[in-house]
Amino acid sequence: MARKADPTAPSGILIVDKPAGMTSHDVVARVRRLARTRKVGHAGTLDPMATGVLILGLGKATRLLTWITGETKAYLATMRLGATTATEDAEGDITSARGCAALSDAELEAALAPLRGDIMQVPSSVSAIKVDGKRAHALVREGVEVELPARPVHIGCLASSGEPRQTTMTINEADAARDIPVVDCDLVVDCSSGTYVRALARDIGEHLGVGAHLTALRRIRVGAFALDEAHPLADLEEIARTHEESGATDRPPLPIMPLNDAVRAMFPELVLNERETELFAHGQAPRRQGGELEALREQAGEEPIAVIAADGVTVMGLAHIVNDAVKTILVFS
Template identity: 60%
Template sequence: MRDDRPAAPSGILLVDKPGGMTSHDVVARARKALGTRKIGHAGTLDPMATGLLVLGVGPATRLLTYLVGLDKTYLATIRLGAATDTDDAEGEVTATAGEGLVAAVTDAAIAAGIAQLTGDISQVPSTVSAIKVDGRRAYDRARAGEEVVLKARAVTVSRFDVLAARRTEHLIELDVVVDCTSGTYIRALARDLGAALGVGGHLSALRRTRIGDFDVAEAVPADAMDAGGLLDAAVVAARVMTRLDVDEDQARDLRHGKRLLGAGTLAGRGHLAAVDPAGRLVGILERRGADLKSAMNMPPEESE
C-alpha cells in the first residue's frame, strides 16, 4: 500500500536567536514549527546572547557531532569597572572599581591586557557555564549555593580586536570582535581582562555571527522557522569537510558497514563526506590505514 504521508523533515537549520530566549526555547519552537521532536543544536547561546544557532532536524541531527567543534566569531561589549557573579550583565555586581581607577586605565593598558588574552591561552570557564560537574550543570550547582571550581582549559583566541570604546567617569565599554575555538567563553575574556586591569569586568552584550563556514546572515529569525529553510545534509557536510562522490555500489557497501578498500588515498586528511550519485549524503568517512570506513551513516530515505 502506498504511503502518501509527507517525508519527515531532515536537514540543518540556521537560526538567528533573539535575546531573552534560551537555546532550548528555540528548539521547542522549531519542533512545533517543523512538526517533529527530533531536533538538536550544535552549541548553546545564553539567554542574553543573540545570533547564530545551528539546529539539526530529523536524521541530520547525526551531523551535529561534526559541527559542534567548529571555530566561532562573536561581537561583544565588555564593560570595565565592575565585576558580577555571572561575569555578564544578568548577574549581581560583586565589586566596583574605586574612585579614579577606571580613569587611570589607558588605551595602551587595555591593548596589553587584550594581547595577553590572545593566541593559545588557558581559560577558567565562568562558574555559571553549562559544563557538567559530577553530572550536574555548573550553573545549577552555583544557583543552588554550592561552591563551583572549574578546571582551566586550553583555548585559542585568534582575533580579539577593539572596534569602539566609550568612557565615563566610572566605566569603560569596549565593543570587540573575537574569533576563537569552540569552548571559549567570551564572558571569561571580559572577566579576565577586567581583573588584569585591576578594575573588574563583565560582558554586557554578545552576538554570535559565525560558526565555521556558516554566517548569521544566512539564518532565519526564530519566529520564521519552517522546512523551507532547511539546508541539505550533503551540502552542509561538504562545507565543513572534503566531499567524496561515490557510486551506487560503494554507497551500498558503506551503508552495509563495508570498507572502501584502498580508497584512503583519494583525498587529504580529516573526515570525508560521502555523497551518492543522487546527491544524498551516505555518511561521514574516516581512514583506516589504506581504506575508508563509515564513522557515521545516514539512514536511507525510505526509512526516514
C-alpha cells in the same frame, strides 16, 4: 512496537538568529512545534542574554550536531570595564564596582595580547560544565563556590572594534544609589569550541585591575555557517502562521538547508562509484591508496569526509582516514 519513521519529516540544518531572553532549549521547543517534528537538537548553547547564530539539526541531520558543536566560532561582544557580576555578564548581581576612569589603546592591547593563541582558560563558573553530576551554574545558584580547572582553548582573534567609550553605571547599594565611571569596549572574537567569552572579559578585567563583565554577546559564525544565513525566530513563526492561515495542512515551508547541502558545506567530498555506493550503504568503506589517499588526507586532515553516492549529489554518510585506510564513521540510512 517501534514507531515508524515519518517519510515526510524534515531533515536538514536550520540556522536561527536567536533572540535575547530565550534559552537555546526554548528555541528548539519552538522549532519542534513549527516544523511539526520531535527530532530537533542544537549545536552549541547560547546564553539567554546572547543572540545570533544557533544551529539546529532536524531529522537525520541531528547526527551532524556533534561535529558542528566542535567547530570554531566567532562573536561580537561588548565588555564593560569597572564592575564585575556574579554571572560575568549583565544578568548577574554586581559583586564589585571598582570603576574605570580611563583606558588607553595601549592598556587595552596589553590586556588582550596574552589571551591570543593557545591558552589555558578557566571556564566561567556559571556554565553547563558538570561538577559531581550537577551543572556548575546550578551549584552557583545554590550558593556553592565552584572552582573549575583550566582547559586548553585557542583564540584565533581577539581585537578591539572601535574606540572604548567612557560612561557611567548606577550601582544600587543598601542605603543609596551611586554612579561609577566605566568603559565599554567592543570586541571581535574568533575562538575554538569550548571557549567562554565571558571568561575572556573576566580575565581582561582582572589584568587591568578594574574587573569586567559582558553587556552584549552576538555569535556571528559557527564553522561554515554565518549570520547572513540565519533566520530570525519571528520570521520562522510568521512563515508558519501564514501557511496555516492559507488553509494548508502540510508542514510549513521553513528555510531548512537540506542534509546533502549541509554536509557538503562542512566537509571535503569523496565520490563513490556504483559498486562502492552499494557497499557503503551497508557500512563498508571504500578503498583508496597511494596518491588518491594522500590527496584526501591533505584535504581532510583529522576531520570527517563527506561520502557522496555515484550520482554525485546524495550524501551517504561520513568517513575519515585512519592510518592508511578510509574508515566509515556513520551511514545516513
